Amino acid sequence: MRSVMVKNQPAKSLFFIGIDGGGSKCRATIYSAEDNVMGTGVSGRANPLHGLSQTFESIQLSTELALKDAGMSLTDCKYLVAGLGLAGVNVARLYQDVVNWQHPFADMYVTSDLHTACIGAHKGGDGAVIITGTGSCGYANVEGKDISLGGHGFALGDKGSGGWLGLKAAEQSLLHLDGFIEQTTLTRRLCDHLKVNNALGIVESLAGESSSVYAKLARIVLECANQQDQASQIIVKEGAAYISELARKLFKINPPRFSMIGGLAEPLIPWLDKDVIARLSPALAPPELGATYFARAQFARKVSQ
Amino acid sequence: MRSVMVKNQPAKSLFFIGIDGGGSKCRATIYSAEDNVMGTGVSGRANPLHGLSQTFESIQLSTELALKDAGMSLTDCKYLVAGLGLAGVNVARLYQDVVNWQHPFADMYVTSDLHTACIGAHKGGDGAVIITGTGSCGYANVEGKDISLGGHGFALGDKGSGGWLGLKAAEQSLLHLDGFIEQTTLTRRLCDHLKVNNALGIVESLAGESSSVYAKLARIVLECANQQDQASQIIVKEGAAYISELARKLFKINPPRFSMIGGLAEPLIPWLDKDVIARLSPALAPPELGATYFARAQFARKVSQ
Numbered sequence: 001m002r003s004v005m006v007k008n009q010p011a012k013s014l015f016f017i018g019i020d021g022g023g024s025k026c027r028a029t030i031y032s033a034e035d036n037v038m039g040t041g042v043s044g045r046a047n048p049l050h051g052l053s054q055t056f057e058s059i060q061l062s063t064e065l066a067l068k069d070a071g072m073s074l075t076d077c078k079y080l081v082a083g084l085g086l087a088g089v090n091v092a093r094l095y096q097d098v099v100n101w102q103h104p105f106a107d108m109y110v111t112s113d114l115h116t117a118c119i120g121a122h123k124g125g126d127g128a129v130i131i132t133g134t135g136s137c138g139y140a141n142v143e144g145k146d147i148s149l150g151g152h153g154f155a156l157g158d159k160g161s162g163g164w165l166g167l168k169a170a171e172q173s174l175l176h177l178d179g180f181i182e183q184t185t186l187t188r189r190l191c192d193h194l195k196v197n198n199a200l201g202i203v204e205s206l207a208g209e210s211s212s213v214y215a216k217l218a219r220i221v222l223e224c225a226n227q228q229d230q231a232s233q234i235i236v237k238e239g240a241a242y243i244s245e246l247a248r249k250l251f252k253i254n255p256p257r258f259s260m261i262g263g264l265a266e267p268l269i270p271w272l273d274k275d276v277i278a279r280l281s282p283a284l285a286p287p288e289l290g291a292t293y294f295a296r297a298q299f300a301r302k303v304s305q
Numbered sequence: 306m307r308s309v310m311v312k313n314q315p316a317k318s319l320f321f322i323g324i325d326g327g328g329s330k331c332r333a334t335i336y337s338a339e340d341n342v343m344g345t346g347v348s349g350r351a352n353p354l355h356g357l358s359q360t361f362e363s364i365q366l367s368t369e370l371a372l373k374d375a376g377m378s379l380t381d382c383k384y385l386v387a388g389l390g391l392a393g394v395n396v397a398r399l400y401q402d403v404v405n406w407q408h409p410f411a412d413m414y415v416t417s418d419l420h421t422a423c424i425g426a427h428k429g430g431d432g433a434v435i436i437t438g439t440g441s442c443g444y445a446n447v448e449g450k451d452i453s454l455g456g457h458g459f460a461l462g463d464k465g466s467g468g469w470l471g472l473k474a475a476e477q478s479l480l481h482l483d484g485f486i487e488q489t490t491l492t493r494r495l496c497d498h499l500k501v502n503n504a505l506g507i508v509e510s511l512a513g514e515s516s517s518v519y520a521k522l523a524r525i526v527l528e529c530a531n532q533q534d535q536a537s538q539i540i541v542k543e544g545a546a547y548i549s550e551l552a553r554k555l556f557k558i559n560p561p562r563f564s565m566i567g568g569l570a571e572p573l574i575p576w577l578d579k580d581v582i583a584r585l586s587p588a589l590a591p592p593e594l595g596a597t598y599f600a601r602a603q604f605a606r607k608v609s610q
Contacts, residue, residue, distance in 0.1 A: 049512060091509055149483050152504060153512045155460035155472065157479050167460065174462050178454050179554060180547075199457060204396055207354060207458050242485075249484060 014081050014106050016299075017066060018291030019059055021046030021086040022113055023134045023154075023163075024212035026055075028062035029288040030070050030080065039072070040288075041065025045212070049088035049153065052097055059084070060104065082108045083295025085116025085287055087135075090148060109298040113287065114139035114148055120290025121259040121283035128255035129283070130247055133262030134215040136161035136239075140250040147253060149246055154211030160239030160246075162215030162264050168235045169221045170206055170214065174199050185229035189220050215264075222267045240271035247276040259283040319386050319411050321604075322371060323596030324364055326351030326391040327418055328439045328459075329517035331360075333367035334593040335375050335385065344377070345593075346370025350517070354393035354458065357402055364389070365409065387413045388600025390421025390592055392440075395453060414603040418592065419444035419453055425595025426564040426588035433560035434588070435552055438567030439520040441466035441544075445555040452558060455551055459516030465544030465551075467520030467569050473540045474526045475511055475519065479504050490534035494525050520569075527572045545576035552581040564588040 015038070019028045026046035030038040043065065046058035063082070064074055082105040089095040090112050098110050118129045118139050128140035135158040137151025154163040169190050176187040177199040191197060194205045206213065224232035247258065258279045260269060269277060320343070324333045331351035335343040348370065351363035368387070369379055387410040394400040395417050403415050423434045423444050433445035440463040442456025459468040474495050481492040482504040496502060499510045511518065529537035552563065563584045565574060574582060 090505060093509075149504075152479050152508050156475055156508065156511060170461055174457050180550060199454075200395060203457050203461065204398075206461060245485060 014079050015076075016292045016295050017063060017080045017082045017105075018116070018288035018293075018295065019046075019062065019082055019084045019086075020113060020116060020287040020291060021055060021059060021084065023047045023050070023087060023210070024215070026058035026062045027286075027288055028059070028066040029286075029292070030066050030072075031289060031292045035285075035289060035292075039066045039068070039070025041067075041069060045210075047087040048094040048098055049091065050210075052094075055086070055098070056101055056103075063104070077104045078106055080105050081295050081299050083116065083291035083293070083298075084108060084110045085113040085291040085294070086110065087113045087151070090114075107295075107299060107302075109295045111291075111294055112139075112148070114151070115141065115146070116290040116294055117261055117287040118290065119293050120285040120287045121261060122257045123284040124293050125257065126255060127257035127259065128247075128250040129258070130243060130250070130260050130265075131262040132161055132243060132260065132264040132268055134162050134212050136164065136243065136246075136262075136264075138246040138250050140253055140255045142253045142255050145253060147250060149249055154214065158211070159242040160268065161211075162218035163211030164214075165221045165235060165239060165264075166214030166217035168239075169217050169232075170202060172231055172235070174202055177202065181231075184224075184231040185227065186221060186224045186232045186235075189224060190217060193217070193220055218264060219267075222264075225271075236268075236271050240268060241273075243268065244273040244276045247272070247279070251279065257281045261287070319384050320381075321597045321600050322368060322385045322387050322410075323421070323593035323598075323600065324351075324367065324387055324389045324391075325418060325421060325592040325596060326360060326364060326389065328352045328355070328392060328515070329520070331363035331367045332591075332593055333364070333371040334591075334597070335371050335377075336594060336597045340590075340594060340597075344371045344373070344375025346372075346374060350515075352392040353399040353403055354396065355515075357399075360391070360403070361406055361408075368409070382409045383411055385410050386600050386604050388421065388596035388598070388603075389413060389415045390418040390596040390599070391415065392418045392456070395419075412600075412604060412607075414600045416596075416599055417444075417453070419456070420446065420451070421595040421599055422566055422592040423595065424598050425590040425592045426566060427562045428589040429595075429598050430562065431560060432562035432564065433552075433555040434563070435548060435555070435565050435570075436567040437466055437548060437565065437569040437573055439467050439517050441469070441548065441551075441567075441569075443551040443555050445558055445560045447558045447560050450558060452555060454554055459519065463516070464547040465573065466516075467523035468516030469519075470526045470540060470544060470569075471519030471522035473544075474522050474537075475507060477536055477540070479507055482507065486536075489529075489536040490532065491526060491529045491537045491540075494529060495522060498522070498525060523569060524572075527569075530576075541573075541576050545573060546578075548573065549578040549581045552577070552584070556584065562586045566592070 041062040043058040043061035173187045225236040346367040348363040348366035351360045478492045530541040
């Protein structure tokens, strides 16, 4: 190992960077040996399922921003050991594609974003997580056994996710604008938000767009549901029922802790079944720290061999 | 107008070619003045909503194949007056993009695929059509007034279409493979068809695929529904209920004729409501002939001005 200068202080070893890549953004954080944040960078989507080159670009950019934020030079990238938690790498072919990448790091370890999120949420301990953001999925890891459920992607699966809630709202609005159903608070709010007043306007705004565009509509559905709009409540309840059932499936392997994470976790929790809410614990650390723990463990194993 | 040699016979005028472009293929047919088919060509998707250059390539290729089929030379393209019925051109911006195309024809007239399908189905007369193929939509044209409903595209709308039926089948299969629901004839048949036995396999087969890939699964859903599989019947009935309601909305402007067209029309008809089935008449001519009628009328109007 070589030493590297950080903020004009000599450092004794390599640094670890945890990278969390998903359908809407990629977040990279360089951590000190004491888990303190040295620098963070955020870039665009990094889901190998939606394009490898974009994934690599997003990883590279978020890393560069993190290096800059840490007061390090871009060439210090080669002293970073990276832990990558990426959506989509449960597909064997994509995992191999990422592992084969001519990456700029000293070393790189790859696993799913679910795995690193779970490691983070439980500070390295066993547990279960459900992530509801742009997509939705569940993961549990107990005594080396793991289960992964959902996360099938937009528009195939991901019930209860932001993308799914947004899609359901758009469907309702189209049915209304075509005269199949009455106007509701939801359809009115959605049309106002998109500044459209006919079905074609909805299509022009949303056709072919990615799940992250749909996910931006999810807040409207949740707000309307909280304001007693029935159509919104039906959608949110259907999504929440799926998430509750997902949680119960994870509980089957008896995870000692359970956390909900992602941008939609907080607004969705009140809609979950009571038995699921009762088992909730706060996430202890972000996915990037989970990715760092993962990289440290893998690196230590390699070095000790 | 110049004369052009066809199969070594001198022809006295320009020829008309009708082109029907949609989400999965583009069909071009050159017709004689007596509506006889002189040559036909089929190429890939031609939906401006999914890419302009692909649309133009598909139009060009299907035209070349039709010219070849008619025993004409490729350079005879400049003696063809084209009628284009294209999905997506109800979006004003896309209509302009197509009209502005440096096309290879003597003249070109553009309208929606719904309009040309309707003109064809009723041999130029007023009427209504519902198209259920890869997508679904309805259109009626009565005394110069028209309505267009549905056709919002995959996965936003198009209930009851092949793409929608396939998506619902895939959703059911994922719910089964994740343990949320029991196996059904449908989920078993779908997994066999895709040669997969876990959720990841479904995702690998279908994630990010176009509606035409999903539409290939629709036959399985309809077959299972006809064999009394309950899960399939629920899906088909929901789709058919939407199509029946779509028909009743078109009936509001009193179309003298009503036809169902598209690859999924025939298997779907038995599932429609009786009042809708009672009003069905066979389509009299294909959309390409409708496109030709449209071009002839527009061309005659222009020449007479």
